[in-house]
Amino acid sequence: MSTSPLWPRYDSPDDLAAIEAVPLAERGLPATTYELLRSAAERRPEHVALDVMPDAARWRDSVATTYAELLADVHRTANVLHSVGVGRGDAVTLLSPNCAALIPTMLAAQLAGIAAPVNHALAPDHVRHLVRLSGSRVLVAAGPELDPGVWRTVEALTADGLVDTVLVLRPTGTTGEPPAVTLPGVDVSYLAARTPGESARTFTGIPPEADDIAALFHTGGTTGAPKLAAHTHRGEVSDAWMLAANGLLGPDARLLAALPLFHVNALVVTLLAPLFKAQTAVWAGPLGYRDVDLYGCFWQVVEHHRISTMSAVPTVYSVLAQVPVTADISSLRFAMVGASALPDAVRSDFESRTGVPLVEGYGLTEATCASVRSFPGAPRRGSVGQRMPYQRLKTVRVEEDGSWVDLPRGQHGVLAISGPTVFAGYVVGHGPDGLVLDAGSSVVDGWLDTGDLAWIDDDDFVHLTGRAKDLIIRGGHNINPATVEEALLSHPSVTGAGVVGEPDEHAGEVPVAFVTLSQDTTEDELLAWASTRVAERAAAPRRVTVLDALPVTDVGKPFKLELRARAVQRAVAARLDDVPGLLEVRSVVEDGIVVAVVSLESTESAEAIGERLARLDVPTRIEAAS
Known part of the structure; x- marks a missing residue:
């Protein structure tokens, strides 16, 4: 196509500088979608x-x-x-x-x-x-x-x-x-x-x-x-x-x-x-x-x-x-x-x-x-x-x-x-x-x-490495979940991966992974695969869970908050497994925060719940049946 103010040559990365040598205002773009x-x-x-x-x-x-x-x-x-x-x-x-x-x-x-x-x-x-x-x-x-x-x-x-x-x-x-x-x-x-x-x-x-x-x-x-x-x-x-x-x-x-x-x-x-x-x-x-x-x-x-x-x-x-x-x-x-x-x-x-x-x-x-x-x-x-x-x-x-x-x-x-x-x-x-x-x-x-x-990089190419809010902090050390996801995605059976931080009373958070598969593979095999391919031991996932599909938002983007909610639910339930009168542990997303909801037969165990969860640093709501 011949070049013109509206149609400059734009076939390769090398064309960017020449395009921007002409101000956008001189390109002759329509003002509105209607004019377009x-x-x-x-x-x-x-x-x-x-x-x-x-x-x-x-x-x-x-x-x-x-x-x-x-x-x-x-x-x-x-x-x-x-x-x-x-x-x-x-x-x-x-x-x-x-x-x-x-x-x-x-x-x-x-x-x-x-x-x-x-x-x-x-x-x-x-x-x-x-x-x-x-x-x-x-x-x-x-x-x-x-x-x-x-x-x-x-x-x-x-x-x-x-x-x-x-x-x-x-x-x-x-x-x-x-x-x-x-x-x-x-x-x-x-x-x-x-x-x-x-x-x-x-x-x-x-x-x-x-x-x-x-x-x-x-x-x-x-x-x-x-x-x-x-x-x-x-x-x-x-x-x-x-x-x-x-x-x-x-x-x-x-x-x-x-x-x-x-x-x-x-x-x-x-x-x-x-x-x-x-x-x-x-x-x-x-x-x-x-x-x-x-x-x-x-x-x-x-x-x-x-x-x-x-x-x-x-x-x-x-x-x-x-x-x-x-x-x-x-x-x-x-x-x-x-x-x-x-x-x-x-x-x-x-x-x-x-x-x-x-x-x-x-x-x-x-x-x-x-x-x-x-x-x-x-x-x-x-x-x-x-x-x-x-x-x-x-x-x-x-x-x-x-x-x-x-x-x-x-x-x-x-x-x-x-x-x-x-x-x-x-x-x-x-x-x-x-x-x-x-x-x-x-x-x-x-x-x-x-x-x-x-x-x-120097040619204006962008290399994404993750989401700022998705960083996992393990014992004060920042772990980028994208590096763990890349390791899992390199496995021939893995078609999707999402890694989030699970609350941990000793480390603050530990990485856990959720994956989808094209063929049956054991979680132990995936753990071993990831542990030999991440750059540092602290980033190796503690657990891998296989899902039928990874959660997505209403516009099709990965929904890690739901994965985080699964991880929170598991951590809280494990910490409370022997609390008398425990009916259910679930997790909900409220205003961008994962909240653990603990259902009890009565409020008599509420103080014990607070003590058990103090070091998990998880927002918690306690509900009693009576």
Whole structure:
């Protein structure tokens, strides 16, 4: 592709300096996601923008939408939202699995107001919390045909008086008369029934500006109630351009989209980035990668839709590596992977069996989506990739008083990010001018504390080494769980590993491991394997527990707090095994802290409990049956 202000050469790590020689402001990026869509529709109106499968079983029956049609759908939907009172600072809750109607609705909500997508599988209390926090009074949701479980949540939300208007979505490709939907005291109707009366040519409200809030994404809810991170239009467009600027995919590329739209990766990587070159996104039905039927026909889907690239988490590639390639997948140039560490065994199995290179990336919701990317032709072992243009990365040491000390290249520390993609803050309330945002201690002088440990080499490649909050302190000695996990993942039977600190009355904490396996292996064998491969004896895990699956957050990232809770429960139960009147020991996660809950027949043993647990240093709550 010829170079231009919008499209510099970006094929290898060596291109970064030349790209940044031109200020980002001179690149000519659209100001908002709406301008980005409008530009694509003007350049390629008849090109297919979306190709949406009803579900995996009907992968041949996808529903295609051109760019001209997509823009018209966005105009109509935004005008419906505007007509029910959605203004620039108003959030629109989106509660639905992926479907053909949800995609233009996401863009329309950013045009009329603020999109607030919510994981429809969240516990109802978390959904209520997010709706209240966003201040949304308009809900776009899956109807009973598309997802009966979501519809039950909608009924509960409206019964609580949380929303005034509900716009209902139907499954992709559905025709005929829909079932009646009624919600007492709420304006409820099918979205498709309201859009025909609205203008397809223009938006009747006031379009957004670059620094307006575009979307609110929740951060997963792993430490209590989920937080809402606010993205600006400028941040979303900038991050999408950084991904689209790579020279590996031309205008006729077709991207597979199978992550849920409440995830930033689905929005930025597979919806917004393709708009820059007016490419085609093929959407894999409401369940996406969670649809077990998809794997049985996956390579046929790649052949039929001529997929050029895809984006998924490591567990998806672990499964796909076991699926025989029985189709022509020569169109698949590379596959992107992120969200958690990529085990070497998964990379090796997938690449050797498919011939498709895996390209790692790194990012987080608070930095819009992606901050680091790899290159298929320039692998760098142990790195998740090079920082993306116009984003600055550094490592710091956080002092006891909270101050930061910048560290030199090559030195391990907490990774920090600055630049146009850093979020506007968390939603903390509402004021006369709309949402009240506060980044809190996460952003210091424009630098975002990622919470990840890393070192950066001289070529701006990032080498992650773990999570700062996951460090295990054994007798005053810091143990990075990532080193233990790497040792376990090098075992040919281990497909996943998570290492946490278990409370210990003598050492404070000791490392314990949880693993998933591809074939039967004894825990003793894994202990022996790890003990000979970690750099120091203190880091060798005391115990290895085999699980069917490692816990993940609502957005698919490793959930170590649940593993920590298992470890706490075991340690406390072992310490109290002979206490009279003990009924049960369990553990819960409350506001990011693991609490041991001890149930007794009566409170007579409470003092003995406190004495037994004093040296474990575990928050404890004692409950008595009488």
